[in-house]
Amino acid sequence: MGILINKSENIFSLQSKNTSYVFGVDSEGLLRNLYWGSKIQDIEDFDMPILTEVSTNDPVYEITREEYPVYGSLRYKEHCLKVTFSDKSRELVYKYSGYDINDDELIIKLKDSYYDFNINLHYKVYEQYDLIERYVSIKNNSNDIIEIEKIHSGQFHIPYEGLNFSNVHGHWGAEQQRFIQKVNYGKIVIENRRGISTHNHNPYFILDKDATETTGEVFFGALKLSGNFSGIIEQTQYGETLVQMGINSHDFLMELKPKEEFVTPAIIAGYSNSGFEIMTHNLHNFAKDNILRKGLRPVLYNSWEATEFKVSCDEQIKLAEKAKEIGAELFVVDDGWFGERHGIDNGLGDWYVNRDKFPDGLDPLIKKVKDMDMMFGIWVEPEMVNPLSQLYKEHPEWIYHFETRESDTSRGQYVLNVTKKEVKEFIYNMLDNLLSTYDIDYIKWDANRPMSQTDIEKDIWYKHIEAIYDIVRELKIKHPNVLFEACASGGGRIDYGILGIFDDFWTSDNTDAYDRLFIQDSYSYIYPIKAMRAWVTDCPNFLSKRVIPMKFRYHSAMMGTLGVGCNILKFNEDEIKLSQELIKEYKEIRHIIQEGDFYRIENTSKNNYSIYQYNKDGESLLFVFLPQSLIGHRGTNIKLRGLENNSKYIIRINGEELIKSGDYLMNRGLEIKLSGDYASDIIKINKI
Template structure:
């Protein structure tokens, strides 16, 4: 497995455990896609038919399934690379000049026939997860500047047109709303143009042919980039569908100085003929084995809902004591601890402890939290600044702005120009100062508005997020124990770019309504790991009263947190919360590190059924938001168990023991009643 190369015929193969991806250099010298699908027995059977024009209206360059199409010649299709050479030429004519193979990577070298300009296609495999990673690096070997107008990381070809697209749309408080649509014959573009990622679309796609959770062909991919991305999906006139992902060319121009090289963000993609479940397992396994920190995430309490900006040391300690009584392991103080931060109109940028709120600094709070045996966390929004702050008075040119325009404000704040080295140092030093002075275990990094008035440099959309990545990596290199949470007014920064740049958790949405979260978390689970999904129990409620148990069960589907004003909790609330947190701790290992299943059922009632399983145990979550007239139960067939083993569990108060084969093929009957009913059933392998 890995890479196959037929040097004589210049046919290349990329193999995973169950798939083959193949391409070749054809008779015109073009790098041409051949195949992507179930695994084949080598490259011998591949033929590379010679291409010839069909008509003057069908140029050969436009018909060819190029592995990486460029802008140039008679190409009218979507391209992945478009440049402007110093003499004004806006055209690439490339030739294949060789390849490089290492243990981890296959690199195909392509070069312009006239200019000393090269671009190299990089391929990497994650064999057991059946995933392929692609990116492109471009190098300017000329003696003049080359400008890149568009650069997409990769293009993939799917041999069908009768496909259904699944992805997410949304807005603030409604991220990760699943949508499905047939491709038809139009071009579909999913994108972001806001700089600080987006709640509207997410950089992933899923294309299937009549697939279910457990059957059918599924093609999928993600882009490892926060901020301005572009996904283009287009059925081709002569059959098949192409997908491109990369940096959004909107208002973007990357300048390459002589001798300079640029590497695009990576695209990760895969194929399975075993349905959406296998797709999710491949992506989750990739994250758990290659990206996420080992171990389990702590149960968190965040004080925002209890106090908002009105934070004071004594009250925070009182909250921490109540949180500890319930079994919380990490106490996080949110916004309001710094500067003149009494509302969202001031304070951002002045990162000193407010002496009125904390007369003796943060240490009394931190020491109290630590003495209780809990970790301590804190909220920051380092990319932003409020106009009244001393920081902006001292450095008025540190924001994105046009000198002849009124500065844009949103949420009473402006965006720092993080592309400036001095701003990067300011942010790093601020975080470094906090972490060196105080025993901080967790940072919630927020970003609450889009970027605007970006100035004359049109590459800043990309450079901004690259700078954020770099700061995060520097921080984690110096403080490897630190947990970093990515937040952008909720789920505006949920992507693999953030995960792979040293962030550990996502704040999935500012919407913490327990029922709404079921749909948000369901769509999130398609490609993102459960372990990184922060989910809270809060006082938020978009409908009639939801029981505390339902709230906990919904939040226990990810990495559990709390945000209620627990100072108002009754003794009964405290007791129940402690019991449910303890229940979560008993299943936390399988929830965060096990395999996740979206279970299907045939009940006429609107049940939501999910399962987590590993080699020794499983946890079944069943929700019934509202009982229908029929008042029927649901038969749940489990997944991922050992068919030959026996499992013990308790159902409706009765201890039972059944075989894995029985549980997966016959299933168990669960009946809930009333509104917002829920249960968790634990299965232990005997």
């Protein structure tokens, strides 16, 4: 079992395959972290150090490495929980009151010393993946309301200073740009305050001690929450670094009613002593095995860039026929099929088929798509409404608003208050009716603006995304074969909270194949390749104005779940033939890409190669990109990863076949040289 307990000392050890996470209860009843790192088998080795004050200005509460610090007493550090009781007391004083074990989950029970208020810390061990899951449940056993002002899901202690913190920054069209920041004195805060999504930061932390892909210590955690999150990273004055993550306390207040319980979103966390690669594999494998829907993702064609809002049945049928010709398996009609939707200013909320565009409804198009043995998908933006829509005219009270203020429009739309029972039911019923009426296999769910004027209830920021989760969960129960894609004006909703509720992530509206190499690289550190939608689109690219050869565009998009968004009606014979060849190739190798192990390979050349590897059951792929050949036009030496030392492998490259041993390929490596600008290649390596 992954949970060890020294009952006489009240010390607990969470044991995974290669790691240990240890904490215990001290003589004051405080829960203190003792260790997080490589596996230590014997729990008897741990004892509870006695803490002494540095001075009266450095009290014990400040120095104590508390598992879950609360507001009150001589604590001036970051706290995870702050409440106000009915008598207006704002101090928590917790005492340890025991533990429970349910299978592979440990529950530490804390109780306030005066009020009838329980705090339960939950720890679930995933031994095989070297991961632990942490969350907190709080329960109001009193007869009065307790106000929750702040609640984070957990705090982690790392016994080092001078660590490197990495996350992503960005904005629309430039999401998932990885940055590395040295942790020093002061606090690093990452957060979202927009409610709907954020393109700026992502709800995870990576802290490393000068790690590389394959060496060094890495501590990491990903929060299972879409919407308003916060993460705090702080190097303390006492020789350690701490991390907290949870619901953002910005404009947040939640009433915990009598006998009511609240459960926080969880954090999936882990440790690697062998660099970022192990972190990535553990998270990817956990997601593929435990979160994501089983089965390979289909090759998608989306009509947006071909038609934008000028949707018509005849034009969509022509696109579907051409999509089938090049090898697509799923045809998706994007925005513009419903209501008076001729641009961004109208239609949202009026989810009926536009009869001018589809005189006989969607059935003729869907029948044509199905007759060609393709799946059918459709775009929706259910959380939004346009002021000009019929829905808004009938229900102006359904949006987030203040009675005395004019509500903001952004992209010509309001945000519906999904926390209202009637609004939530409207969205569910609308989608259920759509899925029940038509033979739809795929829903692309978009959200194109942040929230504002969120009314008087300050827990709406959190309840909004919970309502969205609920709607999709219920729809998938009734329509279990429908795939859902999370899109938020691009890559705003990429997180472990929505992963598994939705099946695909739209990674970015930026479909430039060169830019996508950076976006996809950053994404890969935490999130599984199987959920990463990537499209081939037309050139010049609408955003970068860059012209990139089609082969490079396909290879870049083939690194994830392949989609095509070009106006394929304008393809010439060569473009159709190349598309057919590359889509056929993708179908032959996608099981390796979507379900295999992913490696970011070091480039040893002065030329700016980008190199990635995928392994699955003796099959390997190398994706090699050279966006621009620099002076010297050098090749690169590629040392492969994850092969078997004593096995032989056949390498197919440049129309030739080589046979090499696994230890040769991993230690000596392959000499690869690409020529020209926007050169790319996929090299296949198979165990003999």
